[in-house]
Amino acid sequence: MSNVAPNDPAAARGISRRTQSNIFRAGISGERPAVPVDVHALDAAAASVLSKEAYAYIAGGAGTEATVAANRSAFDRWQLWPRPLRDVTDRDLSVTFLGRTRPTPLLLAPLGVMELVHPEADLAVARAAASAGVPYTVSNQASFPVERIAQSAPGAPRLFQLYWSASDELNASLLGRAEAAGCEAIVVTLDTHLLGWRTRDLDLAYLPFTRGMGIAQYTSDPVFQGLVTERADASEGSAAAASVKVTPKAIAAGVSIARKGATLTGSRSLRDNLRSPLPRAAVETFLDVFSTPTLTWDDLAKAREWTSLPIILKGIVHPDDAERAVDAGLDGVWVSNHGGRQIDRSVPTLAVLPEISERVGERVPVIFDSGVRSGADAAIALALGADVVALGRPYAYGLALAGEQGVREVIRNVLAELDTTLGLAGLTSIGELDRDALRAV
CATH class of the missing domain: 3.20.20.70 (Aldolase class I)
Structure with missing residues (x-):
C-alpha cells in the first residue's frame, strides 16, 4: 500500500x-x-x-x-x-x-x-x-x-x-x-x-469435504488423528469402504483423498496413501464430527x-x-x-x-x-x-x-x-x- x-x-x-x-x-x-x-x-x-x-x-x-x-x-x-x-x-x-x-x-x-x-x-x-x-x-x-x-x-x-x-x-x-x-x-x-440446502452444490452432487479438501485443520490435529485411527481400526476388513460405486470420478476422488493423507499416514507416497484406510477414514470422521x-x-x-x-x-x-x-x-x-x-x-x-x-x-x-x-x-x-x-x-x-x-x-x-x-x-x-x-x- x-x-x-x-x-x-x-x-x-x-x-x-x-x-x-x-x-x-x-x-x-x-x-x-x-x-x-x-x-x-x-x-x-x-x-x-x-x-x-x-x-x-x-x-x-x-x-x-x-x-x-x-x-x-x-x-x-x-x-x-x-x-x-x-x-x-x-x-x-x-x-x-x-x-x-x-x-x-x-x-x-x-x-x-x-x-x-x-x-x-x-x-x-x-x-x-x-x-x-x-x-x-x-x-x-x-x-x-x-x-x-x-x-x-x-x-x-x-x-x-x-x-x-x-x-x-x-x-x-x-x-x-x-x-x-x-x-x-x-x-x-x-x-x-x-448444512444449508445449497442447490448449486446438490445439482452437481459435489461437496469438497468428501474429496478430502478443506479439512487441514482436522487432519493436522492430534485429537482428530486419534478419532481417525479408532475409526480405521474398527472398520478394517469391513465392507463399509466399498459402499461407493467405482467409476472414473470415484477413482479421481479417491486419489484426491489419498493425496491429502500424508499427515495421517506419515507417507508422501501416493501408493501408500491409496492403500491406507486412514485418508478415507479421515473424511468419514470429519463428516461425523463437523457440527x-x-x-x-x-x-x-x-x-x-x-x-x-x-x-x-x-x-x-x-x-x-x-x-x-x-x-x-x-x-x-x-x-x-x-x-x-x-x-x-x-x-x-x-x-x-x-x-x-x-x-x-x-x-x-x-x-x-x-x-x-x-x-x-x-x-x-x-x-x-x-x-x-x-x-x-x-x-x-x-x-x-x-x-x-x-x-x-x-x-x-x-x-x-x-x-x-x-x-x-x-x-x-x-x-x-x-x-x-x-x-x-
Missing part, C-alpha cells in the same frame, strides 16, 4: 489517490489491474476461470438464493448524503478493534476450501491481508493448518473461526492451537449446526475453559440474541447470515444491523458481513452501526484470478473506494460515518 508499516494507521491515508494514480500511470504503458475493479466484472471473470464445482461452492447460496439477493438489495434502501464544501484533505480510516488501533475498518471473513480457487489458498490470502494490515479470519475449513498460515505471515493480525464440533476434546484442541499460533480472538460460527445440532447457549461456557482469547459469536441476526450474547459475557457480535449460504429467505443482515448496534454497540464490537461488495457498501454498514466490516466472496474471486496479488488488489480497491466515499461525503474519519450521513429510500 505504501512505505508505511501496514499496521500503522497512516498506511491507509491517501489510499484512494495513490491507487487511482498508480493505475492510471501504469495505463500509459498499457498495464491494467490484475483483477477487474468493477465488482460485477470481478465475479464474471472468476466464474470464467473456475470449475463449475468451485464457482458453485463459492458463489452459491441456500435454496432459491433469495437471501443472497436480499443481502444485496438491502443496501438499496440507503443512500449516502454528501455534504460538500468541507476540508477533507486529511482522511483517517483507522478504528479501534479488540483493544488495538487498526489502519482500516476492514476484516477478511473466513472462507473455507480456498484450494478450490488457488493452490496457495489460505497462505496467499494471509500474506495479502498482512500487506494491508487487515485482520484475516482463518477458517476452520482452511486448506492449510493454522500454524502454517501463521508462518506465512508472521506477526500479522489474525482471528480463528471455530465450527463447533461434536467432539468437545477436538474443539478444545483447535482453540488451543489457534491461541498458540497467535490468533487474537475466536470466532464461533453459530449458523452451520446443519452438532445440539449446540445451545449453555454449551458456549465451555469455550471459556478452552481459551483465554476473546470470543466473538458469528451468525447473530436477532437483537435479542445479540443482547443475550453480551449478557453472557461474550466479547463481540458478528452480524451475519453466512452470505446467504445457510437458510433461504432469511432476514438480510443490513436490515437488522441498526437495531443490533443500538442494543449492544456501546458494550462490544459489532462486526458485519453478508452482501458487502464495495467500499461504498462498507461505508453504509459502518454508518448503520458496524465497527468493522468483513469482506468475503470478492477476495476469493481475486485469489482465483491472480493469487496473492489478486487478493491484495481486491482489498486495495475496497479500501480506496471507502476512502473516496468518505471524502466525497464530506467526512474525514470513520467515526463520522453515522445515520446523519445516510438518507433512507
Whole structure:
C-alpha cells in the first residue's frame, strides 16, 4: 500500500489517490489491474476461470438464493448524503478493534476450501491481508493448518473461526492451537449446526469435504488423528469402504483423498496413501464430527475453559440474541447470515444491523458481513452501526484470478473506494460515518 508499516494507521491515508494514480500511470504503458475493479466484472471473470464445482461452492447460496439477493438489495434502501464544501484533505480510516488501533475498518471473513480457487489458498490470502494490515479470519475449513498460515505471515493480525464440533476434546484442541499460533480472538460460527440446502452444490452432487479438501485443520490435529485411527481400526476388513460405486470420478476422488493423507499416514507416497484406510477414514470422521445440532447457549461456557482469547459469536441476526450474547459475557457480535449460504429467505443482515448496534454497540464490537461488495457498501454498514466490516466472496474471486496479488488488489480497491466515499461525503474519519450521513429510500 505504501512505505508505511501496514499496521500503522497512516498506511491507509491517501489510499484512494495513490491507487487511482498508480493505475492510471501504469495505463500509459498499457498495464491494467490484475483483477477487474468493477465488482460485477470481478465475479464474471472468476466464474470464467473456475470449475463449475468451485464457482458453485463459492458463489452459491441456500435454496432459491433469495437471501443472497436480499443481502444485496438491502443496501438499496440507503443512500449516502454528501455534504460538500468541507476540508477533507486529511482522511483517517483507522478504528479501534479488540483493544488495538487498526489502519482500516476492514476484516477478511473466513472462507473455507480456498484450494478450490488457488493452490496457495489460505497462505496467499494471509500474506495479502498482512500487506494491508487487515485482520484475516482463518477458517476452520482452511486448506492449510493454522500454524502454517501463521508462518506465512508472521506477526500479522489474525482471528480463528471455530465450527463447533461434536467432539468437545477436538474443539478444545483447535482453540488451543489457534491461541498458540497467535490468533487474537475466536470466532464461533453459530449458523452451520446443519448444512444449508445449497442447490448449486446438490445439482452437481459435489461437496469438497468428501474429496478430502478443506479439512487441514482436522487432519493436522492430534485429537482428530486419534478419532481417525479408532475409526480405521474398527472398520478394517469391513465392507463399509466399498459402499461407493467405482467409476472414473470415484477413482479421481479417491486419489484426491489419498493425496491429502500424508499427515495421517506419515507417507508422501501416493501408493501408500491409496492403500491406507486412514485418508478415507479421515473424511468419514470429519463428516461425523463437523457440527452438532445440539449446540445451545449453555454449551458456549465451555469455550471459556478452552481459551483465554476473546470470543466473538458469528451468525447473530436477532437483537435479542445479540443482547443475550453480551449478557453472557461474550466479547463481540458478528452480524451475519453466512452470505446467504445457510437458510433461504432469511432476514438480510443490513436490515437488522441498526437495531443490533443500538442494543449492544456501546458494550462490544459489532462486526458485519453478508452482501458487502464495495467500499461504498462498507461505508453504509459502518454508518448503520458496524465497527468493522468483513469482506468475503470478492477476495476469493481475486485469489482465483491472480493469487496473492489478486487478493491484495481486491482489498486495495475496497479500501480506496471507502476512502473516496468518505471524502466525497464530506467526512474525514470513520467515526463520522453515522445515520446523519445516510438518507433512507
